[in-house]
Amino acid sequence: MDSLRILVVDDEARMRKIVRDFLVAKQYIVIEASNGEEALDIVYKNKNIDLVILDVMMPKMDGWECCKEIRKFSKVPIIMLTAKGEESDELQGFDLGIDDYISKPFSPKILVARIDALLHRTYKLDEVDIIKAGRLEINKTSHIVTVDGKTVELSYKEFELLCYFVENKGIALSREKILNSVWNYDYFGDARTIDTHVKKIRSKLGECGEYIKTIWGMGYKFEVDE
Amino acid sequence: MDSLRILVVDDEARMRKIVRDFLVAKQYIVIEASNGEEALDIVYKNKNIDLVILDVMMPKMDGWECCKEIRKFSKVPIIMLTAKGEESDELQGFDLGIDDYISKPFSPKILVARIDALLHRTYKLDEVDIIKAGRLEINKTSHIVTVDGKTVELSYKEFELLCYFVENKGIALSREKILNSVWNYDYFGDARTIDTHVKKIRSKLGECGEYIKTIWGMGYKFEVDE
DNA sequence: TCCTGTCGTGATGATTTCATAAGGACCCCT
DNA sequence: AGGGGTCCTTATGAAATCATCACGACAGGA
Secondary structure: OOOOEEEEEOOOHHHHHHHHHHHHHOOOEEEEEOOHHHHHHHHHHOOOOOEEEEEOOOOOOOHHHHHHHHOOOOOOOEEEEEOOOOHHHHHHHHHHOOOEEEEOOOOHHHHHHHHHHHHHHHHOHHHOOEEEEOOEEEEOOOOEEEEOOEEEOOOHHHHHHHHHHHHOOOOEEEHHHHHHHHOOOOOOOOOHHHHHHHHHHHHHHHHHHHHEEEEOOOEEEEOOOO | OOOOEEEEEOOOHHHHHHHHHHHHHOOOEEEEEOOHHHHHHHHHHOOOOOEEEEEOOOOOOOHHHHHHHHOOOOOOOEEEEEOOOOHHHHHHHHHHOOOEEEEOOOOHHHHHHHHHHHHHHHHHHHOOOEEEEOOEEEEOOOOEEEEOOEEEOOOHHHHHHHHHHHHOOOOEEEHHHHHHHHOOOOOOOOOHHHHHHHHHHHHHHHHHHHHEEEEOOOEEEEOOOO
16 A cells, blocks of 8 residues: 555644654655645645644634535545544534544544544555465455465455355365355355365465365365464 | 344434445344343343444443443443544443444445454354363364374264264263264164274274273263273 | 366275174083 | 183274265356
């Protein structure tokens, strides 16, 4: 994932610096604005801003106002920085379309956690679903399997079957169970078709193919040797 | 696996509908409650609820309170729906015995993914079926037998037979009974075949083989010496 | 073409049978 | 009572039989 671009809007340079330092440390790209109008301008011209951190208290155009304006043309996630005692403003904030708020003073942990959470919610970053097993890595999101980092080409069914094995590692699986889970429940074909798929997966995975164990008279089991 | 039953608790009908639609699409059975007390009642009376999705903000009895009450008599997995900015409550939530939380607003994918993950955590692991007897351990799920922690390779029939013995430890079993239980009822071969299997199991189990006692003129009995 | 599923074959391992040895129970005889 | 014989049961090892699996090849379909 490439670095995400975060716009920090605050009239106090000191505050911007604090926030920037935390974010830069977390590999984000930070753009700064010292007032609402400038922020509006930047968001408008740079369509690639991924998140806006907006201070409430600013001269000329305050945070709420700025937020309202941004929402007229953009759905970029916005986090508001509110000073203490402004909790009553929360509801207003949510109505205006902010996605989260952080009360000052805040800890760096809170700041980064909230940003991460919001970015995840918004861009669904955490849906990346990776399962590792020994030298094997399965990325369910991108449908990619690697052995020692090298990509292995699997067909759709092979991928499904492998996922099922890995998700049930250590469990002895009968052919019937496998058929019912990986194939549609209305599939009544030959259970031997599993053998064929297992064979192909094993050969494609190379040495990792041995992770799929045959349990004689029973079925298969996925297990990583120690 | 049959359809799992999920209880959705939220005072807003609109919210319940959103969640319900996603879950029904995923083949879950959805039960609804519009407040904490109702939820409590449903969980108490229907022991077959497999998961509870609980909104935090509810009139009368809120989510935390409801969770605490449910935990007094049930271990059913609970996912909390928290509104924005309630992240600080997280820790409290986990103390109260919730299993996961999802911040609003959430994507359907997140919701379903978390539910799936939690159900797997909760019920898959419970499927692990381990029987211990002296220095012997039988893992029925992964079809593994160990003596003093060392794996012993048993064939399918041997495994079945050993399980039968262990599950009936202390009970004298006639050959006929064993045949009828471990072999298919339509097997009419020689009962001597049991002897052969017992012999193989005994030798494979080493010293633990002595757990299988011969009862002269009768059959066998599994018993761990003190 | 590539994916998926089916089939036949030989190899492998599991199961059963069989022959024989070993062991226990019982009885008779001293 | 105890030794020895006999009968019946169980243990053992080997051989025969049987079932399952891996593999290659192929067919139908997207």
